Amino acid sequence: MRKPLSCLFTAGVLIAAGFTSSLRADDTVKVGVLHDLSGTMAISETSLRDILLFTFDEINAKGGVLGKKIVPDIQDPGSDWPTFAEKAKQLLEVDKVAVVFGCWTSVSRKSCLPVFEKDNGLLFYPVQYEGEEESQNVCYTAEAVNQQAIPAVDYYLAQGKKKFYLLGTDYVYPQTTNLVLLEYLLSKGVPLENIGGGFKKDSAGKIISAGKYTPFGYKDYQQIVAEIKDFASSGDACVISTLNGDTNPPFFKEYAAAGLTADTCPVVSYSIAEDEFRSLPAKDLVGQLGCWTYFMSIDSPANQKFLANFQAWLKTTTADGVVKEGRVVDSPMVLSYDGVYLWKACVEKAGSFDVDKVRAAWKSGVSFDGPGGKVTTQPNMHLTKTVYIGESKADGQFKILQSFPDVYGQPHLLGTFKAKE
Numbered sequence: 197m198r199k200p201l202s203c204l205f206t207a208g209v210l211i212a213a214g215f216t217s218s219l220r221a222d223d224t225v226k227v228g229v230l231h232d233l234s235g236t237m238a239i240s241e242t243s244l245r246d247i248l249l250f251t252f253d254e255i256n257a258k259g260g261v262l263g264k265k266i267v268p269d270i271q272d273p274g275s276d277w278p279t280f281a282e283k284a285k286q287l288l289e290v291d292k293v294a295v296v297f298g299c300w301t302s303v304s305r306k307s308c309l310p311v312f313e314k315d316n317g318l319l320f321y322p323v324q325y326e327g328e329e330e331s332q333n334v335c336y337t338a339e340a341v342n343q344q345a346i347p348a349v350d351y352y353l354a355q356g357k358k359k360f361y362l363l364g365t366d367y368v369y370p371q372t373t374n375l376v377l378l379e380y381l382l383s384k385g386v387p388l389e390n391i392g393g394g395f396k397k398d399s400a401g402k403i404i405s406a407g408k409y410t411p412f413g414y415k416d417y418q419q420i421v422a423e424i425k426d427f428a429s430s431g432d433a434c435v436i437s438t439l440n441g442d443t444n445p446p447f448f449k450e451y452a453a454a455g456l457t458a459d460t461c462p463v464v465s466y467s468i469a470e471d472e473f474r475s476l477p478a479k480d481l482v483g484q485l486g487c488w489t490y491f492m493s494i495d496s497p498a499n500q501k502f503l504a505n506f507q508a509w510l511k512t513t514t515a516d517g518v519v520k521e522g523r524v525v526d527s528p529m530v531l532s533y534d535g536v537y538l539w540k541a542c543v544e545k546a547g548s549f550d551v552d553k554v555r556a557a558w559k560s561g562v563s564f565d566g567p568g569g570k571v572t573t574q575p576n577m578h579l580t581k582t583v584y585i586g587e588s589k590a591d592g593q594f595k596i597l598q599s600f601p602d603v604y605g606q607p608h609l610l611g612t613f614k615a616k617e
Contacts, residue, residue, distance in 0.1 A: 225264040225549060227252070228271065228287035230298025230308070230319075233517070235275025236413045236441045240528070241300050243471050244322065245270065246518050247529040248297055250509045251536040261540045262549070269293055275412075275441075277307045284308035288315040294549040295320065295539055297532060301440060302326060302369040309334070318551045320539060322531035324466055324488075326372035327607040333551075335558060336578045337535040337571070339489055339527070340605040341376050343583050347600060348464045348487035349377060349436065351585050353384060357434045357462075361392035361427050362407030363420070363447075364438030371405060373438055373466070375610060378406040382615035392427045407438075414443045417450040425454055428461035435463040444468055448476050458483025458587075469526030473592035484588040488527035489581045490568030491594045502533070502567040524592070527568070534566040538573060569601070578605030 229248050231241040252266040260266060269291050271283035280299065287293045288311060296312075297320045299305040305321055312319050312333040324339040349360070360381055364370025374393075381391055388395075393407035408420060427433055439447055444465070451463070457480075464485035468476070470492050492503070503525060510520045539554070541562045546553035563572040569582040582601045586594030 223264060224267045225261060226267050226269055226291060226293045228284075228291070228293040228296035228298065229268050230271050230273065230280065230283055230287065230296050232275045232300065232304075233270075233272040236443075237275045237300055237304075239442045239475065240440075240467070240472060242517075242519075243523075243526075243529055244298075244300070244532050246515075246523075247506070247525070247532050248536065249513070249515050249518070250506055251533050253509060253513070254505065255536065255540060261543050262547070271298075273304065277301075277303045280304045280308040281311050284311040284317070284319075285315075288312070288317040293317075295551075295554075297322070297535060299323070300528070301367060302372075303367045305334070306368065316551050318539075318554060320532075320535040322535055323528045324369075326369045326376070328372055328610055330576055330578075330607050332555065332577065334577060335535065335538070335573075336605065336607070337531040337538065339531075339583075340578055340607050341373055341609050342606045343489060343581065343603050344466055344487045345373050345377055345436075346380060346609075347583050347585060347603075348466075348485055349380060351485065351487070351598065352434050352462070352464070353386075357432055358386065359390040359392065359427065359430065359433035360386065361424055361433060361435045362438075363393055363424075363435055364407055364409055365414075365440040365443060366409035366411055367440075369440070370407065370409065370438035372610065374407040374436070375403075375405070376613075377436060378403065379610070379613040379615070383613040385616040392424070392433070410439070410443060412441055412443065415446045417447045421447070421450045421454045421456070424451075424461060425456060428456070431460070433461050435461060437463050437465040438467060439465065440467045442475075444472060445475050448481060452477055452480035458485075469528065470524040470592060470594070471526040471529065473588070474522065474524065476592075478588065478592040479590045481588055482590050486586045486588060486594050487583065488586070489571075489583055490525075490527040490530040490566075491584050491586050491596055492525050493586070493593050493596060494568060494584070496567075496569075498565060498569075499567040502530075525567075530567050534564055534568075534571050534579075537564045537566070538562060538571070542573075574605060576605070576607060578607055580604050 273279040362374045396405035542554045542557035545557040558573045559575045572580045585598040
């Protein structure tokens, strides 16, 4: 597990590996990086900071954006959600950045969204999320529900799974995603009694929450795993996990200790990829499912070049706090990388860093051939991209089982699926 890096950063620190002080201000463009480098989400977000620094250096080495070198302005909210709004205000109103790349959790995104909308800033958001949002001030490079959660459920249904236990961290992304999945499972003929984790209903009897939820940083999964083991005793069950952050290692350690395996009760985790597997007992979790728009195991020239360039950068970078050994890459990292190149393409198409002009370029449709394949911007501020389903291996990598090209990002799914009669 990565250690918190808050001691390595102060508010407003500028990191630009290879950047020289001889450049004048009019030779540069300042961009914001808004990621947790300390606290419960540092396990996931530190790597997004690292891949952004790599991408900035890669672009700068090729001449920058409209002839200007990128200078990153890094802010660490410390996994404190209200602080995201404060840091966003600092970036947009004080530091005057041209764009911000950041956030992991939906609660952090929603915390700072009013700032971006008030100041007409532009946030590039790279992590799978629940949908039901279409802000004109967010470029959602993230997987929408139809690009991750639903394809994984379809895979399990095709494999003959009949029972689905919903488990997540207690905030908006898991809660909303699981309500969508509840509707989707019912539309596929899965009876309510075969959907585990529990339900909450309003006074009219309508289900307003589906699944079992734990707080951020939760550690004691003994009782929940025992409940899952009993739920799976019929041999046809699986777990749909939207656990986030450093609560995943204790869950999977308890899962393995209870004797559960991918054969007895497989788990698909929507917030675990190659990077998180570095802190998990991967050899005990062989055969678990992942569904993302990138896997490190993709066998393509573009991906091999990307991986080689990232490893070469790790060896030479002088950026503070970057761990150089044992590094892997995952989908949120690649969607961060894609996001920077899409922003660059939109700026160049617009001929300007002006947010309104960059947004118009995004809506007109621009593409980038990234490590996971071609990604194309949509008028609804989301992306069309390839979806991959993979099975975890003992080395923490994924064997790709299926792929679905050109999946259009659909953010509004809640209420669209009707229960099968």
